[in-house]
Amino acid sequence: MKQTMENKIGNWNAIAWLLQRLTAVGLLLFLGIHFWLLHYRHPGEVITYDSVLMRLRFQPLLLADLGLLIFGLFHALNGLQAIIQDYGFGAGGKRGLGWILLLLGLVMGLLGGFALWQTF
């Protein structure tokens, strides 16, 4: 059966809704690790390039930061879209907003992803 545009948007909204919850749960873990290691384990200590290399060479912590990057960007930009749509912009069939946020997410994700990956 051929899907109408409305159905497609409805399906995506349902998936986005679910992903917002799933990324939220992931963020509790990834953000917890990130905050503890970088902000509260040694309060007041300035982070250096060498300490970053040392941390990210340990693969689970690199993966935790990559997870934080991807989950964080999705959760942030999808949440932002929901808020903007609440005020009547970019809702329904107007999908420009979604594409702009997707592009922003991809650019930030690539920047963060390359930055993390090159330390490895």
Add this chain to the structure above:
Amino acid sequence: MKGMHLVTREGLDVAYKTEMISNAEVWKPGSVGMIAWYLQRITGVALVGYLLLHIFLIGSSLLRGRAAFDSMLSLLMGSKLFLILDLALLAAVLIHGLNGIRLILFDVGVGILNQKKIFWTAMAIALGLFAWAVVRMGPELLK
């Protein structure tokens, strides 16, 4: 079956009017549910701004190498203002995260009738964790 979809504003309205959640008072102006909703939204927007700035500053300086990264980080982290902003960031994350757990509980059908109690419990945990962070940060703040 509008009343079944409690997570939408319309659904909550229907549920409220049909007294499914008459004690919850979620959408009443100034109610606990409304305060929670505003807090989630305000902290959410602030955290989006922070995240984008954080990825841009840390990511770009990390790509430019050791010297650029170290000078950026000593500029960002080398002041008491940073420590205070760091605590403000933690406060936003704790409010958003713990209230977020509350919202997910409702989504899976747990606790909507006790939403006020769950909100205050979540905020009490947030306050406890925040106090712990202040104590850890304290010696640095007083230096």
